[in-house]
Each structure stands twice: as structure tokens, then as C-alpha cells.
Amino acid sequence: MNTIVLFTILFVCMLMGLPIAISLGLSSLVTIFFFSQDSLASMSIKLFETSEHYTLLAIPFFVLAGNFMSTGGVAKRMVNFAIAAVGHLRGGLAIASILACMLFAAVSGSSPATVVAIGSIVIAGMVKNGYGQDFAAGVICNAGTLGILIPPSIVMVVYAAVTEVSVGRLFMAGVVPGIVLGLMLMVAVWWRAGKLQIKPPPKASLMEVARTFRESMWGLALLVIIMGGIYGGVFTPTEAAAVSAVYALFVALFIYKDLSFKHLPEVFLESAKTTVMLMFIVCNALLFAHVLTTERIPQAIAEQIMSSGMSPWMFLLVVNVLLLVAGNFMEPTGIILILAPILFPISQQLGIDPIHLGVIMVVNMEIGMVTPPVGLNLFVTSGVTGMSLVQVTRAALPWLMVLMLFLVIVTYVPFISLALPDMIFGPA
DSSP states (O other): OOHHHHHHHHHHHHTTOOOOOHHHHHHHHHHHHHHOOOOOHHHHHHHHHTOOOOOHHHHHHHHHHHHHHSHHHHHHHHHHHHHHHHTSSSHHHHHHHHHHHHHHHHHHOOHHHHHHHHHHHHHHHHHTTTTHHHHHHHHHHHHGGGGTSSSSHHHHHHHHHHHHOHHHHHHHHHHHHHHHHHHHHHHHHHHHHHHHHOOOOOOOOOHHHHHHHHHHHHHHHHHHHHHHHHHHHHOOOHHHHHHHHHHHIIIIIIIIIOOOOGGHHHHHHHHHHHHHHHHHHHHHHHHHHHHHHHHHHHHHHHHHHHHTTTHHHHHHHHHHHHHHHTTSSSSSHHHHHHHHHHHHHHHHTTTTTTTHHHHHHHHHHHHHTTTTTTTTTHHHHHHOOOOOOHHHHHHHHHHHHHHHHHHHHHHHHHHHHHHHHHHOOOOO
């Protein structure tokens, strides 16, 4: 009965257009107040204990670091290096755009930020070189999703906080899948460019490659600091987030000089707004998770699945279908916070690695970023290009097939996700 009440109120609130945070909190409070044996006092204590989770401290720091680095200068330097490195290949400008998205994802942790920063620079250039606006918009819209797969990723931090898995292992698990997906998109672009007979620009000299790399090196070093520091045991992922924020501030102010002191209050304000929004969602989702746990909803679902004899591969298929449907109507953080507490215990019962499940969920969230009606990357790409939402959706669809194929591969080949974290940290 309590389960029906909880989810009925949640879906009614969402259908009414209430924000996901309000929907989560309101459904939880009504269930506790009227239908549960749990007391509001114990709920408030639990909410306070979970919301002060050490892992969650990484969110404001990564948001701040991303805002410091999300300046035109950082993105432009990365684009120049990518074009110098691979621009001479067939479909070189589009391939360079994907490489630039991969590099910028490693310093921003955000898909929309990646689309804005890279798309605002390369889409016009691709159109001038004969690629067509649909081609350029579709590539950037999909490649921008790498912002939440390649670490550091705020979505991964949220998943780690909800499930209490290692953020470091999860970050490492996203590296190889991120590279594989980037390469798959590049191969698709290379094949399509051959059909369109697009001529690549002249090959850059080694001196040009070295020069552009040197100019972009300070921004790229942020990834080395974060991943190298975690891998080397110098600091925890949360401490790495704080170090990245300080480093990004130093680079933006004193190295690239794209940011002045008078603009700092604006950056801090935008970072604070984003952090408050995310933390408000997280806190209400933790309350929702507390109700789920108190009512033993995940355990009951897990027992039913185990008694039905569902195999791990069938469960993962159900998970993907569920997440793909949810991705059409909700943003990634909300999906993680609602479904991870339910899916995580079941996956443990079936022997599925929680890190592998985390990567599967993030890849599904990537696909959700480019599917209507609420795919955020579609709206961002529309704003950057001036195309209508329907046009952007149509342009993104062919490249979305690459993401769907990658989802199948990463779901049923766990080695892709687990090889690097197992090699660095040892088997879980």
C-alpha cells in the first residue's frame, strides 16, 4: 500500500509539472506522515546525516572548476589542437570536433557545457567547409554527451553518493568507455564523410601540432591532476575536486587570462546557483531513498526478481529499457537519484558489479540527453545553431544509433568498464 501511495504521488506531482526535487520531497513526506510507522524526527535526523555525505562535497568544487575552465579561450585552444592533430583525416573537422569534446569533457564534467563551448566554435567552421548544418549539429549534440561519461562527471559523483561506491573506481571506469565511444563516433564520421566526399584541410606540420598542444596544455593538465592524484593516492576524489577548482582559477586568471577579477563574483554566483539546485535535488532524493529503504521496497522487488529466476543479462535488458524510457522525460540527476536506490540492491543480488551498473546508467543518461522531449543537449544545440528543436532532433538521430550500439556493447562486455579500475585499484 505504501509503495503504491509513494509512487502515485510522485508521478502525479511530475505530471503536474512540479520540479523533480519538489516531487520527490512531497511524495516522501506525505507517505511518512500519513501511511508510515516512521517518525518525522527520525526522518529529519536521517536526512541530515545523509546530506552531509563527504562525497557530495565534490559537487560544488567540480561545478566551480568547470565554470572557471568553461571560457572561450580554453575551448578554443583545445579545438585548435584537435584540428592540428586529426583535421587532415577524411571528415577531419568533424573528427577534430569529437576529439575536442572528449578533451573538454575531461575538464568540465557537463554535457551542456561541452556542447556550448565546443559547438559555438566548430559548427560554423564545419558549415563553411561544406559539412552542412545538420551534419555538424548532429555530431556535436551527440559528442557533447561525453561530458558526463569521461571523468570528472557530476552524475558519477551523485551515483557514488547514493550507492556508496568508490568515486575513484567509478571515475576510472568511465575512461575506457569514454574513449571507445569517442572512437566509434569518429569512425562513423569518417565513413559518412566519405559518402559526402568532403575534402579535408591540409595536414598541419609537427611544429603546428606542438604549438597548439603547448597552448592547450594548461587546460589538459587538469585531467592529469585529477586522475593522477586519485590514482597516485595523493588525494581523495573530493580533495581532487577542491584542487581542480583552485587550479582552474589559477589557469583562468594568470595563465590564459580569459577571466578577470571583476568577473569572479559572477562565476561564483553561477556556480552557487547550480550547486544549490543540485543539492536541493539530492537532499530530497535522499529522503525518497530513505522511505524506499524503510518500506523495504528495493528488497521486495529484488526478492520477486530472484524468485522469478531472472538472469543477470535479462535484468540488464530491463534496466536499459527502463532508463531509456525515463531519459525521455527526466534529467540525468533525477533518474539516478530515483532509480539507483532501487536497482542497486537487485544488481548486488544478481552478482552484477556496482561500478559496471553505474557506467551502464551513465551511458543511458547520455542517450537521454539527446532524445526528446526533454533532452537537454537538443535544446542547447538548438540555441547554439538557431535551428528548431525538430531540426536538431532529426540531425542527431543518425548519430544516436552509434550511442545505442555502444550501450549494448558496454552493457554486455563489462571488461570495458572494469578493466582499468581493477588494474589500478585491484579487483573489488
